[in-house]
Amino acid sequence: MEARTARQGGPDFLYSKAYRGLAVQFTIVFLLLALVMFFANNAIINTTARSIGLGFDFLWREAGFGIGQSVVAYSSTDSYAWAFAVGIINTIRVSALGIVAATILGLLIGSGSLSENVFVRRICIVYVEIFRNTPLLLQLYVWYSVILNLFPPEKAAFSIFSRIFISKAGLALPRVLVNPAEGTAIVVLLAVGLAGSIVSRRLNLSGRLTMGSRVRWASLLLILAVLAWIFTRPIEYPEFRRFGFVGGFPVSAEFAALAFGLAIYTASFIAEIVRAGILAVPHGQLEAATALGLTSRQALFLVRIPQSLRLIIPPLTSQYLNLTKNSSLAVAIGYADLVSVANTSLTQTARAIECITILIAVYLTLSLATSLIMNIYNRRIMARMGRS
Numbered sequence: 533m534e535a536r537t538a539r540q541g542g543p544d545f546l547y548s549k550a551y552r553g554l555a556v557q558f559t560i561v562f563l564l565l566a567l568v569m570f571f572a573n574n575a576i577i578n579t580t581a582r583s584i585g586l587g588f589d590f591l592w593r594e595a596g597f598g599i600g601q602s603v604v605a606y607s608s609t610d611s612y613a614w615a616f617a618v619g620i621i622n623t624i625r626v627s628a629l630g631i632v633a634a635t636i637l638g639l640l641i642g643s644g645s646l647s648e649n650v651f652v653r654r655i656c657i658v659y660v661e662i663f664r665n666t667p668l669l670l671q672l673y674v675w676y677s678v679i680l681n682l683f684p685p686e687k688a689a690f691s692i693f694s695r696i697f698i699s700k701a702g703l704a705l706p707r708v709l710v711n712p713a714e715g716t717a718i719v720v721l722l723a724v725g726l727a728g729s730i731v732s733r734r735l736n737l738s739g740r741l742t743m744g745s746r747v748r749w750a751s752l753l754l755i756l757a758v759l760a761w762i763f764t765r766p767i768e769y770p771e772f773r774r775f776g777f778v779g780g781f782p783v784s785a786e787f788a789a790l791a792f793g794l795a796i797y798t799a800s801f802i803a804e805i806v807r808a809g810i811l812a813v814p815h816g817q818l819e820a821a822t823a824l825g826l827t828s829r830q831a832l833f834l835v836r837i838p839q840s841l842r843l844i845i846p847p848l849t850s851q852y853l854n855l856t857k858n859s860s861l862a863v864a865i866g867y868a869d870l871v872s873v874a875n876t877s878l879t880q881t882a883r884a885i886e887c888i889t890i891l892i893a894v895y896l897t898l899s900l901a902t903s904l905i906m907n908i909y910n911r912r913i914m915a916r917m918g919r920s
Contacts, residue, residue, distance in 0.1 A: 590881045597876050599868040601784045612877050619873030620894055626791050627856040633795035638802025643832055645807050664800040669861055671797055676789040676865045686776045695769055703783035704770035708762055718758055725755035786867035798855045805847045809840035841913050849906040853899050870894055
């Protein structure tokens with residue numbers, strides 16, 4: 533009775549869980565902001581005392597350093613901002629190639645570990661155990677050393693049909709000659725064709741089969757026309773000169789070692805994800821596939837793997853994120869990725885806070901974009917499984 537009287541006599545918000553929760557959250561946010569302000573003020577005082585300053589104005593100065601390999605034009609007279617852009621492009625390029633290669637290899641190794649062939653199954657298991665249980669940095673050193681020590685110099689490079697050359701400097705590949713405007717048009721038309729194929733599938737699912745068929749054929753013809761036009765363009769082949777190969781499309785040894793190492797390492801984890809996802813499919817599905825007369829391979833790729841995607845995709849997303857972040861180890865073997873550019877810029881300008889902020893922002897953006905794409909794909913897979 534007295535407790536009830538005391539509650540009635542005091543303010544209601546003191547006894548409300550909602551208000552107490554808000555008060556705790558407000559206090560935590562206030563303390564975090566105060567901590568950030570403290571470190572920011574400390575950074576301003578120390579950088580000012582050392583005549584370094586704060587701000588991103590340095591991005592528009594001349595960089596003054598070169599970048600070994602770039603798919604876009606770059607010279608040492610360009611700005612730091614363009615150098616960071618080149619580093620970002622290099623990071624995205626090696627990450628995208630690694631994701632594609634690791635996905636294909638992981639799918640093959642994961643399904644092979646369930647093969648009825650004892651030899652294939654053992655090879656897949658040994659592969660997973662070796663590459664999953666050794667550090668990635670060590671593997672990168674090994675692959676880079678293999679390229680530098682086992683491959684011949686450029687003058688005596690291995691030749692494939694006298695068009696592709698392999699040496700300790702990397703790969704020298706043929707290149708299709710297109711100007712920037714043509715390259716932009718190719719990308720746009722291919723994107724339109726891909727979007728058309730997606731739209732046609734949605735039309736088919738909604739029951740508009742005739743319209744979907746027309747859109748699909750139009751998209752296919754557009755893609756084929758673009759590819760045919762690409763093959764009619766002149767091709768520049770690499771040619772060895774006095775100081776190395778000129779022309780064509782060079783792939784440095786650092787890029788090759790990094791992409792190969794990332795794909796091999798990540799594929800061992802993806803293989804285990806694929807194996808676990810396939811084993812999680814009810815055994816009755818395999819029995820039903822066998823009753824329908826499907827072979828073991830048909831049952832694997834038409835029944836078991838499609839049904840296991842709902843279990844595979846969430847952990848697969850984590851591996852994609854790990855591969856993108858692990859690409860920062862490129863600095864150990866000399867590949868000019870984003871971290872390498874940031875380290876060089878930090879050394880020259882002493883703008884550590886700004887360079888690290890750029891690194892955090894870029895990797896966070898890449899991770900969130902990858903998660904968004906995979907989550908959209910995962911929801912579509914779940915919706916498709918729900919309809920079936």
